[in-house]
Amino acid sequence: EHIKASGTIREGNSIDEIGLMGTHSKWHMESSVEFERLLASGKILGLSSLESDSKLAHAAGAIADFSPIGDAVDCPFINIATALAFVAKINANDGSELDQLNSGRPDANQAAAAILSSVGDALPTTKALLARIAMLRAFNRRARVALPWLSLRPAQEGSAILGGLCGYGASIERAGRSKDSYASTTQWIQAPSVASRIRQCRSLFFTSVKRSLLFSVVDVTTTPTPLSHDEYELPREVRTVRVNRLKAYRAMASGDDTMCKKYSVFSQLQSEMRSWSGAPLRRGFVAKGHGGQKRAFKVKLIGEGVNDYSGPYREAFTDAIREVTETNEAGHGVLNVLEPTPNTLAAVGENRGLFSFSVGDQQLEIANNSLLRKDADSLVSEEEQLIRRSFSSFLVKTDESWREAEEALMFLGRLTGTACRHGIHIDLPLPLKSVWNAVVEEKTDEADTLKEIDLLAFRQMEVHGNLQDWSTSPLLVTQQRMLNSFVEGMANVIPVELMTILNGTELRGIICGNVEVDVDLLRRVVEYEGYDETDDVIRFFWEALMEMTNQERKLFLQFVWARNRLPLKESDFDAPFKIQKDSKNSGEMADKALPSASTCFFSLTLPQYSCKDLLKRKLSYVINNVCTMESDYITNDAEVSEGWRGL
Template identity: 30%
Template sequence: RFVNLIADSDQDSADSDPSNDEKLNSKVLVGLSTIKNVDRSMRERRMILHQHLNVIIQKILNFIDLSQANTNPWSIAAQLASCRGLISRAVKYKFIDSILKCTTVETPSSGVPKIAVDRIVASAARDKQVRSADYTGAVQNSVFGQAFRQLWSHHPSKLKPPRQPGSRPHISFDVKFKGEHAQGEGGLYRAFFTDIGRELHEILGDDGEAIYTLPLFIQCPNKQSLLGENRDKFIPRPSSTGNLHLTLYEFVGRLIGIATRTGIFMKCDFPSLFWKPLVGVGLTQKDLENIDKSFSHGVLQRLREYTNDDEKSFKSDFGDTLTYSVHLSDKSFVQLRNGGESMPVVFEDRILFAEQALKIRLNESQRQLKAIKQGFTSLIPEELLCLCTWEDLERKVCGKPTIDIGLLRRHTVYGGVDPNAPHIRFFWQVLTEFTQDERRKFIKFSWAQERLPSNDEDFVHPGQQIRLLIKTRQMKDGENPDDAFPRADTCFFNFELPPYSSLEATRSKLTTVINLDAGMDGDVDVDIGDEFGVISDDEDDEDSSLSS
């Protein structure tokens, strides 16, 4: 466990290099020093051995038939899969990216598929849904529903275009927002996936029961019981098993696959119960506890702890409330025998009930997850998943959940402005003082998505180098900079900062813009007007004078 922990921290280091297997970088040494009860020299030797192992794996991966991982338990692929936690993310991600590059399909002369999304209609449908509790119109008019109607008919092979040379963003399809005056591709494309992620997790209201934008995902039971971890996570709705539902789940998988192929981090706040089946790892009671601690501990664990002499305690604890039926995460239920919902469990059946109930709960979303995996693997070769732990896949799809200001600052360049200018220093101080939620809002405002690459290596990935470009916003004659708002070009991750005179002015204006939902044309408020918003994507993405 400690090797995997330190190996993971190693991937966030600027000087991480799995090919350098004879020495450990400074960050790994610091991490190793926190491990107690293991001799220092032993810790370092183990890490050097781990790095040497990854050098060997990196050299042979191209020669291994990974398709045998699930069919031949004696194959090298199966052995690699069994120790996937020891393979560093740097090695995995580099190999995965190389395979994705090799499995692209040339774009036809007509170009990539094109879709048009009306976010104004989607917003109106959400408002109507709250009033009428009608899913039909909301799903059809949601960003997700509009995209489904336009993209589902396209074969997945048409959504695997190669990355184009130059600075053009890597996109699988061209998206336009009706009634919004933004141009370009990259910013709109990222904003589309941000909208999709929001809708998959969106709760419109709670009138005794949560009202969701889409009938696909629900909050974990831990949120309702206020117990355990993952209260902010979502899981597939167990009762959404109709043919249309399963088709929509498959489309969710396709969108996740498209985002992964094109380097877009997508909001997927799902627990291990979601990710493990995708990478072919079995579920345990711990995964159930992570979403429903009340049932896992309060029922299943307690049933197993009774001895044969505890029948009175069993009856005192449960009475007639425990029946031969299992309630799922969305309060639907499965009967273990005919009439089971009204039939109390007898003491002698407690262990059998616990085993059957655990199996049912762990598989309550099996059909939905199978559909999602089918959609995902239509874009991402399934063979690659045997190399990933569930945490690896989550990080690859979602990026790092926290915004590391130090990491962002290392990958910031400046256009025609001194990095030590007062307003630049004010900006970094405010950003450092922001909460994680506020930092995500800033990234969304300036780049149209809420997460950053996980480490230095991902920022400088060949073919898609990512950096924040900060310029000073030019003021008109007589204009007070403290009255102006920052602007952003989301296509190229460019940010224009007025030359504020104080920390307070910087904090005030930056807080205002990140908390306003501007759309893509900046038309937010008559008092702000053109002073605020997102710059058209067709503006220049480079400055004649850049400094890091």
């Protein structure tokens, strides 16, 4: 019923529109009657229509990710059909349809299987699933045109009559990023609107359609930048930011928290941009010869002989985000911006390796004392208690340390928004439920939210029976308070209002890219200059890269591209990865030379090594020891002295 009116099929037509006519007779549809019958039987048993169609939309999007187009609307339909038939064979539903299917991408088949194989015997026939996905594609084809004209903000939000932004007129998820499930289910009334229905059915839209909407609005909100007289030069409106990475490296290695907070790359960027409004960060200027990289400012690396043709620009984001996730000997964040979650510190739970917003013990104590005490419950009405629980993050008393932390998180949000606007994926391991889901206002169970961050605290509340009143957890309250600052910083640069059409996983993918450095994905976008794919040294290189840990692959990626995260799919790459032959060091000199890279143009210059072990040692050496960019020009004495000046 969600998509019934989105498209029709004329009598006498079939799936010719989507590319299957005459290819596989078993999937041929002769009439609209048969199509409607298959459409009705295409719902997965045991699931609602919305849940079933959402799973199919997710599967279609995952299959399309492995196509060069990367769009489930325009992806060749035979790719989807082949993957679904593969899933059918696994589930032993109609595997006989695979007799004529010898094509297909194994990675796309595996992606579809990971989503649909859990359904088991409840999965309909392949032909019925194809009819359902065909209608989903028709629905999304129309949604791609219609969504820019529709409001994604419910009518009652911002309405003085229905409550206003600071009252119950705004959704609980938006006002304070709170999630009081009791109030939302018993006391909350959402006025019916197109926007609320779009949010409810957000999972029916393909990720590619939602990304297209988001980035189309990002493009039209870009701050205009006039062209320079010299097309190779940046206009004067593009400001220059000076960053001394050499001083930052020494400060971060000193172990002195005061020095780290003063001289880190993150702190230098925050100091340089403290007076900036959001408009300069919304620039998206692309200079000729800069590899197509959009930019808001120019980076001048003090003491390093490199011009900013996009490599130093990306490196500034990568270094700043890396610093906010560095920890000291006590396990706390060095810059007091992010810190490991209690699950990460205690090595418990399934969500290890995540970081939460930095909150000190003193701030937690302040939050705990600010919350509504049990002995005061009798002094206020039940309605007032609901309001206090819903907006408890606003009731926390703050001091100077709170203000500094909120300012740092607001700047982190601005950096995150700028990186997202310019296609730079950053390594920001924040919790899914308490951060990314909250930003897109996706409903999340409070118990699961606490469990993701602090499993021991969840078990303690479970023992005392306090799980229904999540606001008694100072950790969650302070995290929500800090999240407001982070989102406010993002809102300076990108349209966060549109993110409600996404889910938390999709938003995390847009901002952070791929958690794992996918060697197969990198191999699909490579170009060779001076080498062939069959050369021994190329085989040595890919084998060495496959044998590396994910952390080592991140170092390699930063060495060749000045970023440590890959995009999620092939179509998201702006430029191919180039492997060039080192013509200066050939013959016997090749084994003595080191690999080099041009981060601005995503290229690796690789000598023709004689064996894999030698290549692996040389590559490991450069990715672990090269920390400066020295290839464009020879630095003068004054700049060297400024860059290497002692603290």
